[in-house]
Every structure is written in structure tokens, then in C-alpha cells.
Ligand code: SF4
């Protein structure tokens with residue numbers, strides 16, 4: 044169970060072993076205090092009645108309807124942030140961490156999970172999922188521009204609107220002109236490629252039309268190699284659902300690499316009347332060598348959870364439609380795209396939270412109609428604020444476990460999001 048073991052003294056043991064940069068008396072007092080705060084937070088959490096649900100395996104979570112997935116982002120490749128995010132959300136009890144299909148990113152996720160496990164003595168580890176695409180997709184793109192082409196008097200709305208701090212004018216800010224107070228690690232002008240996750244918000248705001256989008260499709264052979272690693276448990280295929288030929292091509296190219304997986308997810312938008320036929324077609328393509336569980340990720344309003352409360356409406360509406368559908372193919376249903384702190388309330392209001400039936404639809408399965416929720420931009424935003432604060436104080440490569448005050452703050456944020464799904 045993710046949290047119980049946090050109550051012991053392993054944090055201090057871990058830090059003693061790894062050493063602290065500042066071992067002054069004041070620093071040690073502060074450290075002890077922050078560790079006590081973390082323990083206290085966890086202890087208080089443990090008093091809540093439904094804690095036992097958090098001890099479920101990822102599969103049980105899907106069956107019970109309290110599965111939580113952290114989406115690091117199919118294009119987000121900042122390994123320092125990814126490691127810290129993975130650590131924090133592992134401690135908060137997520138069931139799966141979804142990341143870019145890139146070897147260094149997968150390693151960063153596993154490092155974060157391992158660090159959390161070592162700190163807290165966890166019995167359960169989240170599944171590691173890689174995300175790929177069968178065709179052009181919003182999640183698989185980067186923004187690009189040449190800062191040398193930007194007029195000197197531009198007010199840089201691109202920099203302001205970017206939710207990932209992926210646009211920097213660090214060189215120019217040295218002369219005091221940057222409005223970005225949360226400077227990224229990489230000291231360069233323009234788009235910091237590894238931080239850009241393709242949300243597209245900078246594209247329409249440039250008054251001089253200088254920003255381009257560069258889309259890409261993950262290479263199937265590289266994906267297959269990653270899937271054969273023993274630290275990858277699951278895969279997600281992003282698809283429009285409209286081009287079954289491309290989906291089939293990718294599926295065939297992956298060959299037997301999918302055989303060792305625990306879960307295969309398909310992420311798709313709401314295609315209206317064509318959604319269920321598309322799902323059935325993809326299901327029949329996968330069936331001959333699908334040897335694990337499968338999941339349908341209902342991508343309501345892609346990459347928008349951090350924008351506001353209303354962003355979650357589309358994925359809830361999508362979930363209602365699919366929960367009612369009698370002819371949908373087998374597989375768990377999971378929400379994404381616009382999910383945030385309001386999603387659980389929305390599901391509850393529609394009678395869809397951790398239930399096996401709703402008024403106009405039901406399942407023959409004992410499993411919950413909705414397996415759970417994936418959180419992306421919103422989850423990264425609330426913990427990212429803490430990471431930025433830590434990095435501005437301790438440098439861009441800071442590990443969050445070395446700064447318990449920040450770990451405590453980040454964990455509080457993560458628990459506020461994950462806890463309600465786990466009924467903590
Ligand atoms: S696409 Fe989104 S994440 Fe990438 S630079 Fe533009 S605003 Fe930032």
C-alpha cells in the first residue's frame with residue numbers, strides 16, 4: 044500500500060545514507076520537522092475509513108473503478124521533471140504512469156518509482172505505460188520557431204501562454220526583458236523541445252505567425268524494443284479511430300512484442316456514431332494476439348485539464364455514451380482529456396463513479412462501468428508548481444526526495460487529486 048509505509052522512519056534512513064548538502068543544526072531541525080510533517084500528513088490520511096481500497100493492485104483498481112493513471116505526456120521528455128513527478132505520484136498511490144515511448148524517459152519513470160519504493164518501502168508499484176500513435180495526433184507534436192526571427196518589441200505572448208514553461212528567452216532575459224519568472228533549466232532561446240508536449244496553445248497567439256508545429260509518428264520497431272524491456276508493463280495506442288488500416292499496420296508491426304504486457308490501452312476521441320463501430324474494428328484487429336487486459340481511454344478534450352473546471356465535461360459526456368452502449372467491445376473504460384479536480388464530482392453526479400450500472404445502461408460484468416481516470420496537464424501543473432519552486436532554490440537537477448519540505452508540498456497536491464478517486 045502506497046502510503047502506510049511512509050509512516051516509518053525510512054525517509055530519514057534514506058537521506059542519511061545518501062547524505063544532505065546542508066547538515067547544519069538548523070537544517071537538520073528543519074529536515075526533521077518536514078519529515079514529521081510528511082508522516083503526519085500520511086497518518087491523518089490513514090484515519091480515513093476507506094483507505095483499504097488504495098491497497099489494490101492496478102488490475103483490481105480497474106475492476107473497482109478507482110484506477111488512477113498519471114500522464115506524463117506522450118511528447119513530454121524532460122527527464123528530471125518526469126523522475127520527480129513519478130516519485131511523487133507513486134507515493135500518492137497511482138496505478139499507472141504513462142510516458143513517452145523513449146528509452147531515457149522510461150528509465151526516468153522507473154527511477155522515480157524506485158526512489159519512492161525505497162523511501163516508503165512500497166509493496167505495490169505502478170505499471171509503466173508507453174504511449175505511441177498510429178497516425179498524426181495532437182499528442183505527438185512539438186512547437187518550433189526561430190527566436191532570431193522574432194521582432195524585438197514582441198510582448199512574447201507565446202512565453203506567457205505556455206503551460207509547460209517550454210518557451211524561454213533566457214539569453215534575452217539576461218538583459219532584463221523576459222517576463223518569465225520561472226526560468227527553465229536549459230539556458231537557450233525558443234522552444235525547449237523536451238519540455239514542449241504539443242498542447243498547441245502558443246500557435247494561435249503569435250501575432251507574427253512565427254510558430255510552426257512539427258508532428259511525428261513513433262517508430263514501431265523502436266516501440267517494440269521498448270515493450271520487450273522488463274520495466275515496461277503497458278502500452279497505449281493513440282488513434283483517431285477513423286483509419287483502421289493505420290491501426291492495423293502498427294499493430295502488426297509490433298508483432299510479438301505485445302505478448303508480455305499487462306495492459307493495452309487505446310486512446311480515442313469521441314467520434315459520435317462512428318465510435319463504437321471503430322472500437323469494434325480495432326478490437327477485432329487486436330484480438331488474435333491480445334493476451335492481456337485492454338482499456339479504452341476516452342479522450343474528451345485533449346490536453347486541457349489544467350485550463351478550468353469545464354474542461355472535464357466532454358470526457359464525462361463521452362463516458363456516459365459508452366457506458367450506455369450495449370454493443371461496445373470488451374475492455375475497461377477510463378477517462379482522460381480535460382480531467383481535473385472536478386472530474387470525480389462530475390462522475391458522481393451522473394451516477395457513474397465506481398458503479399456497475401446506471402439508469403439506462405448496465406454491464407454484465409462485476410467490474411465497475413468506468414475503470415478510472417487518467418490525469419495529465421492538471422496533475423503536472425499542481426505538482427509542477429512545487430518543482431519549479433524547488434528548482435529555483437536548489438537548481439534544475441534537484442531531486443525532490445532531497446528536499447522534504449517540497450516533497451511534502453508536492454505530496455499534498457498529489458493526494459488532493461488522487462485521494463478522492465481512491466476514497467481516501
Ligand atoms: S505547444 Fe504548448 S507546450 Fe509546446 S511550446 Fe507551445 S504552448 Fe508550450
Ligand code: SF4
Nearest residue numbers: 193197199201249253
Ligand atoms: S509571440 Fe511569436 S514573435 Fe513573439 S516571441 Fe513568441 S514566437 Fe516570437
